[in-house]
Amino acid sequence: MDKKIKEIAIYLKMHGNGKIVTMDKDNKLHDYNNDGSAINAVDSSFNLNFIDDKMDRETPGLSWKKDTSTNSYILTLDSVYLDKTQQIILPQDEKIIIKSVGNSKIDGQISSDGTNPLNLTVTGDGTLNLNNLPSGSANNDTITIDGGVKVYVKDRVACGGSGGQDGFLNIKGKDTLLDIDITQSLNTKGTFLKEINVTDGAKLNIRSKQISAYIYNGSINVKNNSTLKVSCKYGVYIYGGKLTVDDTSTLQTDAISAGIVVVDPSKTKTQDEVLSLPDIPYNTNIVSVMANDHKFWTIAKIGSAVEVVGNNADPADDIKGALGKMTIKKRTDIKGFTAKLDKAHKSDYSYKQSKSYSNRYRRL
Secondary structure: EEEEEEOOOOOOOOOOOOOEEEOOOOOOOOEEOOOOOOOEEEEOOOOOOOOOOOOOOEEEOOEEEOOOOOOOEEEEEEEEOOOOOEEEEEEEEEEEEEEEEEEEEEOEEEEEEOOOEEEEEEEOOOEEEEEEOOOOOOOOEEEEEEEOOEEEEEEEEEOOOOOOOOEEEEEEOOOEEEEEEOOOOOEEEEEEEEEEEOOOOOOOEEOOEEEEEEEEEEEEEEOOOOEEEEEEEEEEEOOOOOEEEEEOOOOEEEEEEEEEEEEEOOOOOOOOHHHHHHOOOOEEEEEEEEEEOOOEEEEEEEEOOEEEEEOOOOOOOOOEEOOEEEEEEOOOOOOOOOOOOOOOOOHHHHHHHHHHHHHHHHOO
């Protein structure tokens, strides 16, 4: 049966995050992923509340065990399926590891008690399709995605006190991926956090309606051969913090309004205090404008007039004149912060123009 399902799935080119359900001759239902791989459906009687009962237990495709060597609890999801009525409840007074094996799909909610800082790591070599990651509500909540796991989430990632103002999200390790797509969610921000760290070859993709990566009084750091891709009205929006992309990493923005916005409520910070980038696109500049008693930093084409629309800062109603689509990465064909000196513009006139633009950048 499993072999036939795989052949049918391949023939029909099944895709998306749904599942295939079949019925055998005994009227028993069987679940499969869209690639034809079998899914372990968890019976509704199995206790998924790991706060009230922390004792070890397991069912086909899912196990909960205390690991004394790491002083943590490990929730293993092995090609498992949970429907919308099945909710995983995790304790926040323990170190929790979710280990992914195979291709699992969780349509129900993953939640936590919200009384202590969340310490959650998602790891493994599998793929997780989740409705959400636990939100938490305590200061210093931390979610770490690592070990090469692929995690796809359909709702906002927000952990920490005050709705996400003190939460940390870490995505690290080669081939590790966190993909956040909330375009069908009621939420408008892909993240609400204090800090995002994408490191050591990891990738973070965010698609949203208003803001993809939102940070409050904190930072976004993309380092050590890592990639951040954002698609929204505002790609990266940091209120009271800093964006850092190192020389080995890449930031790609596909924004309607502004790809990068850093808002300084103190109005006193210098460029180096809000942005650390390996380079900027050809014929652009890092600019700042004063509006609504705040200082807004963004990237715009040289000569473009940047205007903050409306009376708001967090977020602004709109920002006109800023660059929405861009790739931020280190140029390998030239040395230094010299995006203006593009090889396609080698005439003496173009070179002098570019040099003046570069000098203009250094005076900001």
